[in-house]
Amino acid sequence: MKRKWKFFIGGLVVVAALGYLGYQGFIASAAYQYELGEYLAQPGIDASQNVQVAGQVATGSIEQKSFDLKFTMTDGVNNMVVVYQGTVPDSFRAGGEVVVAGRRDPASGVFEATQVMPKCASKYVAE
Structure with missing residues (x-):
């Protein structure tokens, strides 16, 4: 069970980081x-x-x-x-x-x- 939570939290961090980078790129190019x-x-x-x-x-x-x-x-x-x-x-x-x-x-x-x-x-x- 601990292993699933680690992957879940790791995935959430990756998705949040990608979302933030995408947002910053959009703002910079506007x-x-x-x-x-x-x-x-x-x-x-x-x-x-x-x-x-x-x-x-x-x-x-x-x-x-x-x-x-x-x-x-x-x-x-x-x-x-x-x-x-x-x-x-x-x-x-x-x-x-x-x-x-x-x-x-x-x-x-x-x-x-x-x-x-x-x-x-x-x-x-x-x-």
Whole structure:
């Protein structure tokens, strides 16, 4: 009988540990989405928190060298510099809508993106 209880308690500990690790992983990967002005108006956002920010790529702001991308995101009033390392989607263009995911460096104010996701055009013109 003692052996069964040891296995039962051991199994419970393993299940609880796996549940805790799964929960922590879910919380760490969760990203909140903000509009640019809304994001910049909240200085209390934790710099370690992953967020998604939506806005437009400012015209004439794209600087790209190989896999390094730097551009300014705007909403017409507010601006934020974004840096990204990786492959840029073909639909990424100046003036286009974009959502970036990542974190903002509190020292420099530069948003360090881990993902750049251009939005698709909402209207399609028939030819």
